[in-house]
Amino acid sequence: MARRRPPKGRPASTGYRQAAKLYRKVARQRTDTARKWARKVVRDHDVPAVEDFTPRFLARSTMARKAADGAIGATRKSLIEMARKHGRIVHLIDPAHTTMDCAGCGAGTKHALPLSERTCTCTACGAVSPRDKDSARVMLLRAGLDPAGVEGVRPDGPPVRQAA
Structure with missing residues (x-):
């Protein structure tokens, strides 16, 4: 069977050019x-x-x-x-175990929570918090930051720059 030739005036790689353009x-x-x-x-x-x-x-x-x-x-x-x-x-x-550790006491759960469960209850200290906020607090603790103000954003006004 003979190979199809591209139409005159158009190169054979038109499809590749269109794909590259979309990419x-x-x-x-x-x-x-x-x-x-x-x-x-x-x-x-x-x-x-x-x-x-x-x-x-x-x-x-x-x-x-x-x-x-x-x-x-x-x-x-x-x-x-x-x-x-x-x-x-x-x-x-x-990211290892950020959703499985407690932000209050640092204890980890023995099993992964299903995604349908949106609250995190610590078996060690009894703390109950929303799963995403608990994970955010764990990440701030791992970064060495004080997670006291996780709930909101920066207060009004420009940020305070510390002298180096």
Whole structure:
């Protein structure tokens, strides 16, 4: 069987060029979204602490895994660049067991909580708190920060700069 020839005046790699053009568009959108989010986080918080997260387990296919890695990598890079620009330090926290440890006493649970369970109850100290807020407090403790003001954002006014 004879191979099909491309129409006259058009190269054979038109599909690859269109795919590359779409890929560049998605990459630009990803970068723009990441920069907007990073700017908001850095302006609203004096000391951001985030998980040093790799989404390997979230994606079922290699293509989806690469897309998730690219999005999270772009967001992390934008956050670090924006924090440096605004004079802030970003604390990257190891994500292991952040949702399983108690922020009050530091005790860990023996089993992973299902995602449907939204409150965290510590068996050691009896503290009850929303799962996400408890995880945020654990990350701040691991960063060496005092999590007393986790509930809100920075008070009104410019941030206080400490002399080095």
